[in-house]
Amino acid sequence: MRAAFALSFRRLAQVALVKGDGLPPPDVELAGALDNLSRALGDLGLHTAALAQAREGVEIRRRQVASAPGGYEAMPADAVVNLAAHLLATGDTAGAMEHAHEGVALYRQLAAESPHGSGPDLANALGTLGLCCARAGRWAAAREAHAEATAVLGTPACPPQTTISWLGSQPTVRVRI
Structure with a gap:
């Protein structure tokens, strides 16, 4: 049932994008719909299915940035963090760390350009x-990132439904993503 709902939602997003009506280009809307669907x-x-949608959304947004520099920087940052x-x-800690670093770098760039709007996103x-x-066992780096946030x-600062408690030098992390 859940998978059928997700597939129906995706198809509805694709069909709705065919019209246009002065809206942003369909790929911009599709990337946003994929991001929402992944969430x-x-x-x-359904984390594996969510991952597939998030990857596709990031790929679309990377193409947007490559084709129109200066127009879509905020969207890739959000999509990359997602x-x-x-x-x-899904257990890919190394891949997650790579994309989290990229998302932080993008938000830092946005904060430098416009410090008033990106604080919560950077956090x-x-x-x-x-x-x-923390998942990779890099406790000092985890503490530093959370202190900066x-x-x-x-x-x-923690993402929604996340708790971190420090017992000595090692955290206990509970996440529901």
Whole structure:
């Protein structure tokens, strides 16, 4: 039932994009729909399916950036961090760490260009990076990423439904992505 819902949602997104009506190009809308679909699938616990949708969305967004520099930088950052979360949920810690680093770098670039709008997104990306580091056993890097995320927000920062408790020098991390 869940998989049928997800496939129906994807097909509906593709059919709705055929019309146009002065909206952004269909690939922009499809990338956003895929990102939303990946989040919904992840919420349903269908992490492998979510990962496939997130990967496709990131590929579309990378093509957008390559074809129109300066137009879509914020979208890839969000999509890359989402992909990192799905990679982490499916056990690909190395892939998740790579994409989390990329997402943090993109958000840092955006923060340097416009410091007023990207703080929460940067903090979320840093939180995801911290979770990746913790999963990889890189405790100092995890603590550093979460400390920076907290400094950016001014309050403790973790992605939704994530708890981290520090016992000595090693964290206990519980994540529901």
